[in-house]
Amino acid sequence: MTNLKKGTPIVTEKLTSENTKAKPTPKPKKKKRRRRGTKKYYFTQIHEDAIIKYASSADPLEREELYRSYIQPAFSEMVDKIVYTYKFTNLPNIDDLRNECKVWLTTILDKFDKEKGYKAFSYYSVITKNWFIHEVKKNKTRRRREFLIDDISAAVEEKYITTDNNFLDDLEKKEFWQALSQEISSWQSVQMKPTEEKVYKAVKILLENPDDIEIFNKKAIYLYLRELTGLNTKQVVNNLNKLRAKYRTFKSEWDKGNVKHIVKEKKDHKEANNDQEDKQPEALSHEVTS
Numbered sequence: 001m002t003n004l005k006k007g008t009p010i011v012t013e014k015l016t017s018e019n020t021k022a023k024p025t026p027k028p029k030k031k032k033r034r035r036r037g038t039k040k041y042y043f044t045q046i047h048e049d050a051i052i053k054y055a056s057s058a059d060p061l062e063r064e065e066l067y068r069s070y071i072q073p074a075f076s077e078m079v080d081k082i083v084y085t086y087k088f089t090n091l092p093n094i095d096d097l098r099n100e101c102k103v104w105l106t107t108i109l110d111k112f113d114k115e116k117g118y119k120a121f122s123y124y125s126v127i128t129k130n131w132f133i134h135e136v137k138k139n140k141t142r143r144r145r146e147f148l149i150d151d152i153s154a155a156v157e158e159k160y161i162t163t164d165n166n167f168l169d170d171l172e173k174k175e176f177w178q179a180l181s182q183e184i185s186s187w188q189s190v191q192m193k194p195t196e197e198k199v200y201k202a203v204k205i206l207l208e209n210p211d212d213i214e215i216f217n218k219k220a221i222y223l224y225l226r227e228l229t230g231l232n233t234k235q236v237v238n239n240l241n242k243l244r245a246k247y248r249t250f251k252s253e254w255d256k257g258n259v260k261h262i263v264k265e266k267k268d269h270k271e272a273n274n275d276q277e278d279k280q281p282e283a284l285s286h287e288v289t290s
């Protein structure tokens with residue numbers, strides 16, 4: 001204990017009712033949950049019906065009303081989304097190309113036929129992508145032809161004095177795609193589930209123009225397959241994995257030189273050449289004797 005000197009006043013704190021009361025704990029603030037907004041689709045069944053009605057109508061006034069009210073806004077949004085989704089924004093004069101594509105779509109509205117089983121959105125989105133792919137190819141060709149005057153000598157030297165043999169590489173690439181196309185066609189004989197068959201047919205469409213695949217990135221190819229099949233990403237990936245397993249087997253056999261398609265094709269070609277060579281001496285001897 002501490003010693004207190006005499007005369008030192010002792011101060012005592014008076015306990016009051018306010019001090020004895022415990023301070024109330026603040027209530028946690030309730031987090032306001034945001035309402036999930038409904039996703040607005042720019043191409044719905046209404047626009048689908050408008051295109052079908054436009055194609056079957058012969059009344060110019062009715063067609064003009066359908067186009068202004070439904071078709072034109074949907075086409076405009078579709079073209080803009082395709083340009084940004086597939087990175088066509090790198091094209092020069094992309095704003096002019098977008099407007100040109102929108103005008104071009106109006107000229108082929110009569111070509112849509114619902115009896116073929118395609119949805120209008122799938123049909124027009126595919127041909128819109130193909131239209132921009134064609135523009136990409138034209139731009140690449142133009143860039144290859146255009147070069148500075150100072151670079152002419154270097155370009156000529158590179159073209160004519162190079163020691164690289166591109167002929168064999170191009171020939172091997174061509175044979176590979178031919179063999180792969182035959183291999184994929186043979187998969188059709190195997191019974192498939194409906195979703196797997198949709199992905200299979202979409203892949204065949206994609207491989208009809210293998211040069212276009214180099215333009216797309218991986219995300220763009222998945223989007224392209226989704227639009228062709230009408231399936232979600234998970235369904236596309238699951239069924240695509242089954243096709244990948246078959247492709248790996250084919251690629252392994254190709255690397256080993258065991259692919260029968262090319263071997264048979266080369267053998268038939270060689271036999272045809274031998275038969276032609278055998279016929280030439282016979283024809284010559286026949287001319288001499290006659």
